[in-house]
Amino acid sequence: MNQKIKYLATHNGTFHADDVFAYIVLNKVFPGYELIRSRDPKELEKADVVFDVGGGKFDHHSTNKEYRENGIPYAAFGLIWREFGKQFLTNWFPGEHIEYAQQKLDEELVQAVDAFDNGVNIMESPMVAIPTVSDIIADFNHRMPKDGNDIEEYVVFNQACEMANSIFMHKLIGIRNLILAKESVVRAFEGRKHPALLELEEPGNWDEIVSELDTNEEVLFVTYPKPDGFYIQVMRKEVGNFDARKDLPEEWAGKRDEELSNIIGIEDAIFCHPARFLAGAKSKESILKMAELALQA
Numbered sequence: 001m002n003q004k005i006k007y008l009a010t011h012n013g014t015f016h017a018d019d020v021f022a023y024i025v026l027n028k029v030f031p032g033y034e035l036i037r038s039r040d041p042k043e044l045e046k047a048d049v050v051f052d053v054g055g056g057k058f059d060h061h062s063t064n065k066e067y068r069e070n071g072i073p074y075a076a077f078g079l080i081w082r083e084f085g086k087q088f089l090t091n092w093f094p095g096e097h098i099e100y101a102q103q104k105l106d107e108e109l110v111q112a113v114d115a116f117d118n119g120v121n122i123m124e125s126p127m128v129a130i131p132t133v134s135d136i137i138a139d140f141n142h143r144m145p146k147d148g149n150d151i152e153e154y155v156v157f158n159q160a161c162e163m164a165n166s167i168f169m170h171k172l173i174g175i176r177n178l179i180l181a182k183e184s185v186v187r188a189f190e191g192r193k194h195p196a197l198l199e200l201e202e203p204g205n206w207d208e209i210v211s212e213l214d215t216n217e218e219v220l221f222v223t224y225p226k227p228d229g230f231y232i233q234v235m236r237k238e239v240g241n242f243d244a245r246k247d248l249p250e251e252w253a254g255k256r257d258e259e260l261s262n263i264i265g266i267e268d269a270i271f272c273h274p275a276r277f278l279a280g281a282k283s284k285e286s287i288l289k290m291a292e293l294a295l296q297a
Contacts, residue, residue, distance in 0.1 A: 009036040009047030009054070010076075013228050014203075018060075018075035018117040019052040021110070025080050026051070029087045039228060039270075052076035055256070058083070060118070063254035063274055068111070070127045075114035081106060119242045119275035137164055178205045185209045189219075197291050200224040203231075211239050220246040221294055223287050229270055230287035231280045232294065248276040249297040264290060 008026050010019050023035070026049060036043050044054045051058035058079045060066070066074045074082070081088075085102040093101050108129045115122045122128045140160035145152040181204040188200050189210065195218040200206060203224045210219055219235045234244035251263055256271035260279075266289055268282035281287045 006033060007036055007047040007049075008033050009038065009044050009050045011039050011053035012037040013039075013226055016117055017113045018077040021077040021113055022051050022058070022080040025077075025084055025088050029084045051080055060114075061254065061256075061271065061274060065118070065254075065274060070111075072111045072115050072120065072128060073118040075117040077117075078106065078110050078114040081110050119273075119277060121242045133164075133167060136167075174205060178208065181205065182209050186213065189213050192219075194295070196220040196295055198222045198235075199288075207236060208239050210235065217245065221248075221291050223284075223291055225284070226280075229268075229280050229282045230284050231278060232287055232291050234277045242275075242277070244277055246294070248272060248279055248294050250276065252276065252279060264293060266290070 008023070008030065010023065026033075030049070033048075036047055038044065039053060041054070044050050049058065050056050052075075053059055053061075055062065058076055060073065060075045060079060066079070068074070068078075081102070085105070086098050089098045089101050109131055111128045112122055112130050115128050120128075122130055137160050140156055140163070143156045143159075145156075181202075184201060185204075185206050186209070188198055192198055198206075198210060198219050198221070200222060201224075203226050206222060206224075210222065214235075217237075221232050221234060223230060223232045225231075232248070234247060237243045237245055252260060252272035253276050254272065254274040255263060255269075257269065260269035260272055261267055264286075266281060266286040268286050269290075270280035270282060272279035279290060281290060
């Protein structure tokens, strides 16, 4: 592929680790590009590389999901790393070590990100190395100078501090937002029309709050709006666990747009994740119909 590309593209809205890390790789391999964040097919057509959206080579949201030999499915990060990892590593390793380095990074970082994004419970998988925050911070020590240069040591330490500060502050903001959201979630929970369906007026981190409120484990699905439409998401059996109390209908899995609309009987379906934990439509009316059908399934 020509290195002098003009556009990279991924979806707008909420981002996940797989598209963020995929972008980091592409950012190094293809300098001098413009990034497009959109779900509009006309916008995506402009891009030389489209990832995590669009149904192409680097979009894993389909029923034709690719798997590694150990059973871990590919997400955007893994697909991009498989294609461009060697180019990324060219400036870091001699040629004879690049393939090993690519595989090693896949085993120690990429697979964990891919597994999580695909709904694989990596805490129960012996095949995936799970990098922790402590691991990430400790990895900065690999850049410590070998000659005892105090100035360089301060530089590396400060880089680690910047990373730690970013992680800490985003966690703090998440907790703050959780506290601020609790009142509206409680109100929606207490006023729900159907015990198994929770309708929220805004997106947010609701799963932990609902788990605390729903002691009888009645809620099966949660709907909420986002800038690009409305979404329905499953309620997990436990916070941090991928097992759902009830999955979305099997016939929806991996379908999108007109194909999904025809199955459901609406006009504005967006997609259903292959793992059947999340689906979207452009209108509230449609998402509520999807919720009704999901409850009946």
